[in-house]
Amino acid sequence: MSTTRTVRLKILxxxxxxxxxxxxxEEFEVPWLPQMxxxxxxxxxxxxxxxxxxxxxxxxxxxSSCLEEVCGACTMIVNGRVRQACTxxxxxxxxxxxxxxxxxxxxxxxxxxxxDRSRMFDDLKQVKAWIDLDGSHExxxxxxxxxxxxxxxxPLSRCMTCGCCLEACxxxxxxxxxxxxxxxxxxxxxxxxxSGKMHATERLESLMGEGGVxxxxxxxxxxxxxxxEIPLVDSIAQVSRQVTKHMLFGWLLK
Amino acid sequence: MKTSDKNESRVARRVxxxxxxxxxxxxxxxxxxxxxxVDLFSLVPVKRSHSVCAQGGINASVNTKGEGDSPRIHxxxxxxxxxxxxxxxxxKGMADAAPGIVFMLDRMGVxxxxxxxxxxxxxxxxxxxxxxxxxxGATTGQQLLYALDEQVRRWExxxxxxxxxxxxxxxxxxxxxxxxxxLGIVQDDAGRCVGIVAQDMKTMAIEAFxxxxxxxxxxxxGIVFGRSTNSVINTGTAAAAAYRxxxxxxxxxxxxxxxxxxxxADKLRLISExxxxxxxxxxxxxxxxxxxxxxxxxxxxxxxxxEAKYPGYGNLVPRDIxxxxxxxxxxxxKRGVYNPKTEKNENEVxxxxxxxxxxxxxxxxxxxLEIYEKFVGEDPYENPMRVFPAVHYSMGGLWVDFExxxxxxxxxxxxxxxxxNIDGLYAAGEVDYQYHGANRLGANSLLSCxxxxxxxGPAIAAYRKGLAASAHDVPQSVFDKAEKRxxxxxxxxxAMDGDENPYALHKELGEVMLRDCTIERDNAVLGKVIxxxxxxxxxxxxxxxxxxxxxxxxxxxxxxxxxxxxVLARVIAEGALARDESRGAHYKPxxxxxxxxxxxxxxxxxxxxxxxxxxxxxxxxQLDATIAGKSVTITDAxxxxxxxxxxxxxxxxxxxxxxxxxxxxxxxxxxx
Numbered sequence: 003m004s005t006t007r008t009v010r011l012k013i014l015x016x017x018x019x020x021x022x023x024x025x026x027x028e029e030f031e032v033p034w035l036p037q038m039x040x041x042x043x044x045x046x047x048x049x050x051x052x053x054x055x056x057x058x059x060x061x062x063x064x065x066s067s068c069l070e071e072v073c074g075a076c077t078m079i080v081n082g083r084v085r086q087a088c089t090x091x092x093x094x095x096x097x098x099x100x101x102x103x104x105x106x107x108x109x110x111x112x113x114x115x116x117x118d119r120s121r122m123f124d125d126l127k128q129v130k131a132w133i134d135l136d137g138s139h140e141x142x143x144x145x146x147x148x149x150x151x152x153x154x155x156x157p158l159s160r161c162m163t164c165g166c167c168l169e170a171c172x173x174x175x176x177x178x179x180x181x182x183x184x185x186x187x188x189x190x191x192x193x194x195x196x197s198g199k200m201h202a203t204e205r206l207e208s209l210m211g212e213g214g215v216x217x218x219x220x221x222x223x224x225x226x227x228x229x230x231e232i233p234l235v236d237s238i239a240q241v242s243r244q245v246t247k248h249m250l251f252g253w254l255l256k
Numbered sequence: 257m258k259t260s261d262k263n264e265s266r267v268a269r270r271v272x273x274x275x276x277x278x279x280x281x282x283x284x285x286x287x288x289x290x291x292x293x294v295d296l297f298s299l300v301p302v303k304r305s306h307s308v309c310a311q312g313g314i315n316a317s318v319n320t321k322g323e324g325d326s327p328r329i330h331x332x333x334x335x336x337x338x339x340x341x342x343x344x345x346x347x348k349g350m351a352d353a354a355p356g357i358v359f360m361l362d363r364m365g366v367x368x369x370x371x372x373x374x375x376x377x378x379x380x381x382x383x384x385x386x387x388x389x390x391x392x393g394a395t396t397g398q399q400l401l402y403a404l405d406e407q408v409r410r411w412e413x414x415x416x417x418x419x420x421x422x423x424x425x426x427x428x429x430x431x432x433x434x435x436x437x438x439l440g441i442v443q444d445d446a447g448r449c450v451g452i453v454a455q456d457m458k459t460m461a462i463e464a465f466x467x468x469x470x471x472x473x474x475x476x477x478g479i480v481f482g483r484s485t486n487s488v489i490n491t492g493t494a495a496a497a498a499y500r501x502x503x504x505x506x507x508x509x510x511x512x513x514x515x516x517x518x519x520x521a522d523k524l525r526l527i528s529e530x531x532x533x534x535x536x537x538x539x540x541x542x543x544x545x546x547x548x549x550x551x552x553x554x555x556x557x558x559x560x561x562x563e564a565k566y567p568g569y570g571n572l573v574p575r576d577i578x579x580x581x582x583x584x585x586x587x588x589x590k591r592g593v594y595n596p597k598t599e600k601n602e603n604e605v606x607x608x609x610x611x612x613x614x615x616x617x618x619x620x621x622x623x624x625l626e627i628y629e630k631f632v633g634e635d636p637y638e639n640p641m642r643v644f645p646a647v648h649y650s651m652g653g654l655w656v657d658f659e660x661x662x663x664x665x666x667x668x669x670x671x672x673x674x675x676x677n678i679d680g681l682y683a684a685g686e687v688d689y690q691y692h693g694a695n696r697l698g699a700n701s702l703l704s705c706x707x708x709x710x711x712x713g714p715a716i717a718a719y720r721k722g723l724a725a726s727a728h729d730v731p732q733s734v735f736d737k738a739e740k741r742x743x744x745x746x747x748x749x750x751a752m753d754g755d756e757n758p759y760a761l762h763k764e765l766g767e768v769m770l771r772d773c774t775i776e777r778d779n780a781v782l783g784k785v786i787x788x789x790x791x792x793x794x795x796x797x798x799x800x801x802x803x804x805x806x807x808x809x810x811x812x813x814x815x816x817x818x819x820x821x822x823v824l825a826r827v828i829a830e831g832a833l834a835r836d837e838s839r840g841a842h843y844k845p846x847x848x849x850x851x852x853x854x855x856x857x858x859x860x861x862x863x864x865x866x867x868x869x870x871x872x873x874x875x876x877x878q879l880d881a882t883i884a885g886k887s888v889t890i891t892d893a894x895x896x897x898x899x900x901x902x903x904x905x906x907x908x909x910x911x912x913x914x915x916x917x918x919x920x921x922x923x924x925x926x927x928x
Contacts, residue, residue: 018807035521037631042521048759048811051802060803061759063810065300067487069523070627072398073304088522089630112458113808120434123301127413132406133365138285138710144362146374153619156367156393159402163303195365 007034009043009092010054013062014104015114029054029100030062040080040087040101041069062103064115071229074162077169078115079104084169084227106169122163125181129208131188133198145196158191158237160230167224167234179213183224186215187237193244206241206248215242268293268416268427269728271716272452272467274438274494276302278397278705279685279712280473281404286713288411288429292720295465296408297436297454299489303405306475306487307705310397311624312381312530313389314361314702316354320375324916325386327351332899332913334700337383337574338651338693339840339850340901341507341858341894346658346690348898349666350700350707357706358390364403367392369620379620380533381698383574383912389699394528394623400702437813438494439745441470441501441681442738447882449680450727451735453742458808462743464735468720468727469680471712472498473705476650476686480821480828481774482766484647485517485526495654495687496820499827500871504677504879504890505861506689507652508824509831512696512841513774515578516607517646518632524646525631527607528624529698531641532571534616536609538562538582539640540591547596550606550640558606561585568909576695576841577906579645583775586644593642606640647774649701651692651841652831654683655860655890657883658690658711664898666711671719671884674712679882680727682716684708689858694840719884749815754798758811758818761799765792765818765825773829777844782833789829790870793822797869823863823871830873831859852901857892 008031017024031054032046048061066076069088076087081095081102095101109117167183168174174182189205192198209215215238224234271287273280276298284294298305319325330351335344362368362376368390369377378387392399411430415423435457442451442464451466477492478484499505516531516538517524532538539558546553562581563570571578582605586592592601609617609625614637617625628636655677659670666673674682674690684705691704765788772778772785796819803811837851838844859875866872878891910917 017805020807037520037633039520039522045522045759048802049757049763050760060805060809061811063803063808067300067304067489068306068309069488069520070309070525071630072395072623073300073308073487075300075304091633094633113805116808118458119301123303123409126406127409130410132410133363133403134410135364135407137289138360138407140356140359141363143359143376144365147370148374149370149372152367152370156399159367159392159399160395162398163301192365197363198365 008032009034009038010100011043011047012100012102013114015062016111018113019111028059034092038092040090040092040103041066041076043092043101044087062115063113072162074164077106077164077166079106084166086164086229089229106165108169108174109165119163119165122165122168122184125185126188128181129185129189130201130205131185131192133192133195134201147196151194155191155194157230157232158187161187161232162230164229166227166229170223170227172221172223173217173219178217180217181209181213183234183238186241187232187234189241190237202244203248203252206245209241210245210249215245218242266424268424269726270295270431270467271720272297272465272470273473274452274470275305275473275475275685275687277305277307277473277475277685278400278404278702279709280471281401281408282706282709283471283473283684283712283716284408284430285404285411286710287717288414290714290717292717293416293427293429295431295433295467297433297438297452299435299437299457301434302408302432303402305401306490307401307702308398309485309487309526310400310702311394311526311528312533313379313391313396313699314358314400315381315388315697315699316358316390316703317351317386317388318355318358318376318378320371321378321387323386325388326915327354329386329913329916330354330388332915333384334697335693335899336904336912337697338695339904340693340852340856340896341510341839342691342693343658343895344898345660345664345666345895348664349711350691350704352665353707353710354703357703357710361400361403364407366399366403369393379530380572382529382532382572382578383569383697385569385910385916389530389533391530391620393619394530394621397702400706438474438497439742440497440738441678442735443501443678444730444734447679449678450730453738455746457813460806460809462739462746464739466727466730466735468723469682469716471674471682471684471716472654472687473683473685473709474687476653477821477824478647478650480765480825481647481769482763483520483522483524483770485514485524491817491821492824493817493820496824498654498676498678498681500823500863502678502863503681504655505652505827506655507831507859508827508861509835509859510651510694510841511647511774511828512575512649512651513579513645514575514648515582515645516643518628518642519644520631525627526646526648527628527641527643529575531607531609531621531624534620535612536571536607538571539606539608540585540593544591544601545594547594550593550608551610551638566906568911569906573906574695574697576843579775580843582645603644604642605644607643608640609636610638610640645775647770649696650686651689651694651696652859653687653689656683656688656690657888657890660895668711669714669718671715671722673715674708675715675719675883677879677881677883677890679885680719682712684712694842722884746812749801749812750804752799752801752815754800756795756799757802758796758799758815759802761792761796762818762821765789765821769825769828773832775843777832777842778846779833779844782829785829786826786833789822789825793870794868796822826871827861827873831861834875835859850903856894856896856901858894860890860892
């Protein structure tokens with residue numbers, strides 16, 4: 003066994019939100035595999051859920067779905083950095099022998115590495131992140147759009163609602179109503195679309211009050227951690243300008 | 257039967273949709289537009305459904321490139337690509353509806369790639385010579401899923417109204433129940449589906465819900481094969497549970513293996529067919545011991561084997577053919593890419609995009625190239641990618657009905673469309689068997705999911721209108737009983753204290769299914785596969801539940817999914833054993849020919865209990881059922897009234913469609 007390469011994981015666990023006394027670190031050691039990511043390591047623990055001190059425990063609970071970084075499910079804190087576990091490769095992580103896994107801290111805990119991100123989906127309701135369609139019946143093609151418009155919209159539209167930007171944002175915390183970068187970026191996206199534009203003011207107004215775009219502290223952490231490299235700082239700046247313009251001149255246009 | 261009292265009438269009388277991918281969301285949207293409130297259940301937040309993984313695009317014969325494409329040609333190529341096993345009226349309905357579907361998505365704000373004139377751009381895909389595939393970079397599924405998610409979210413904010421137009425307090429048109437696991441349907445004494453039992457995967461509470469109809473839109477069963485291109489949630493558990501309750505499962509053996517994926521310990525990641533649609537070429541070195549890197553091997557020393565064998569369609573032959581050729585090249589000829597480190601020919605071939613301008617790649621394929629770069633650690637703009645086939649899609653699934661229209665398509669709004677053999681239970685999306693025959697063409701899956709939803713929504717609304725008695729008036733005892741049944745089952749799982757680890761058993765199942773039940777099938781080997789499945793079923797009764805926690809207990813849930821996966825594995829393997837022919841994705845070297853006389857028919861499987869812990873499959877040729885209150889005789893005959901079956905020949909350009917080549921053909925035009 004001594005020649006077999008292994009990977010050590012140190013994982014912050016808790017059985018449920020109502021049992022804070024169960025919060026603990028557990029360590030596991032699993033066989034190394036080529037191209038191994040954190041998900042494969044967690045899968046190894048499932049097949050043999052034993053800690054390094056020999057205790058058989060319940061397998062670690064985490065959330066995942068696509069495993070190719072398009073669904074956003076497996077977001078967690080790996081070696082102190084928020085990211086998707088599926089693209090966290092054991093050999094490329096650096097930072098020593100042991101990999102540390104923790105749940106995100108800006109969302110309510112569910113269990114182990116699972117948190118409840120439903121507020122992000124609720125926020126999308128608040129900012130009306132949709133096109134106001136007359137109906138899904140046949141009405142012919144949509145509005146023509148330039149390739150340039152598509153090239154601006156597409157990267158914004160790749161947001162997986164993974165929560166990295168909220169996790170990294172110092173303005174997002176328990177006592178703050180700040181909506182965060184992800185939802186603001188959606189406002190930019192829909193206000194860019196030829197039909198979406200028609201309802202731009204409703205979206206802007208949803209970001210004018212407390213918790214709106216003005217709460218951004220310009221720390222720019224969001225853009226650093228976004229796995230899809232969405233220009234979030236840009237989006238916040240643009241939406242911020244739209245909001246200011248609407249506040250100053252909106253009444254004139256009514 | 258008790259009629260609703262005053263109090264109950266202020267409660268929305270909902271239908272239930274299980275699954276929030278493209279098919280489920282489309283069904284929900286159509287139901288809401290028809291004024292029907294919905295409970296939408298999903299194992300994961302709907303934005304994380306497996307539709308998000310679809311990359312290349314969605315087919316629609318919009319014909320903006322002046323090529324003379326038409327829905328008729330789309331129909332013909334889909335049917336031909338599926339080796340004539342699909343019922344043709346639903347395929348016609350889908351091909352006819354496709355341009356309207358893409359326009360609808362465009363109106364919803366999907367950032368489809370554009371032409372210089374501002375129109376939708378289209379690219380080529382497998383099994384056709386036309387530019388028919390609309391796309392949003394190489395993450396089209398994600399973009400379509402998000403657009404439908406947004407529309408459904410809008411319905412989450414709309415009040416339910418009573419017959420007088422007054423809002424029902426606190427009731428919105430869509431109520432989403434995310435992180436809920438489907439356990440089974442609830443049937444009344446007559447067998448009609450009147451609701452579901454599901455489990456909250458946070459609190460582990462098991463609860464029965466009333467629904468005037470239930471639509472399963474729960475996707476495919478790729479995880480039965482261990483690793484595949486599928487998301488980890490695609491265990492097929494919901495389909496298996498319904499099958500165990502009497503739903504008919506059709507063509508289970510027809511599993512699509514995609515030719516180009518990248519191997520991984522946790523997953524086999526797809527590299528979209530659009531890579532070849534945009535000009536990517538598949539090759540192996542002519543010298544099987546060539547030690548050089550792919551990019552260093554000169555043109556004349558490369559064997560472009562697909563182009564050589566299939567000059568008509570080249571790298572864009574349908575997936576079943578491409579996968580067989582890649583497999584043969586690696587397994588039989590030992591001509592896979594040579595690895596000087598292992599001194600072996602690996603099971604890999606090159607997929608080469610390096611000759612395509614980088615700007616084009618960035619605009620059209622960045623999503624998949626990013627995946628390759630991240631997971632392989634190599635730059636695909638500079639190096640030919642190394643790929644191998646992987647299990648990708650199930651053509652088979654729950655049997656569903658259709659009502660044929662005078663022009664040979666479907667009657668929109670017929671309560672028979674997308675209806676299973678259990679009255680009140682519908683299925684839409686990859687979970688149904690309806691649109692792809694024995695092999696699915698690329699970029700037809702996003703289309704079939706949305707089209708099935710467009711049919712299922714109005715069908716369910718019509719079914720609900722025609723009901724003599726609402727599920728909401730069925731006695732509570734029916735639901736209590738179903739809830740108790742599932743709660744007891746779950747308690748039994750929690751009490752399991754055997755020696756087997758369910759995740760380890762699943763790994764064994766996946767290894768056997770992947771090795772022996774995919775590209776090439778052999779009856780003797782399949783016999784052993786079935787025996788292994790039986791042994792795994794025995795051992796699964798002896799698992800130790802890995803987790804007894806009362807909150808977010810994924811371990812106990814997995815024990816349940818494993819049991820359902822074993823049931824579906826048997827359907828797949830026994831269907832494969834029975835079908836002694838080669839058709840589409842189902843290939844037996846001992847039976848190389850397609851046998852229309854004996855096997856131009858649908859495999860229809862019914863669940864039976866086997867010996868001890870084992871399940872058993874009963875194959876039937878016909879079955880009586882009640883659908884939308886009417887007696888129907890289901891048969892295994894395939895409706896081939898629109899395109900006459902003929903041999904597939906992808907060596908010749910245009911062979912897939914007589915209408916496209918203008919050749920005179922025996923194909924019947926629809927008689928109206």
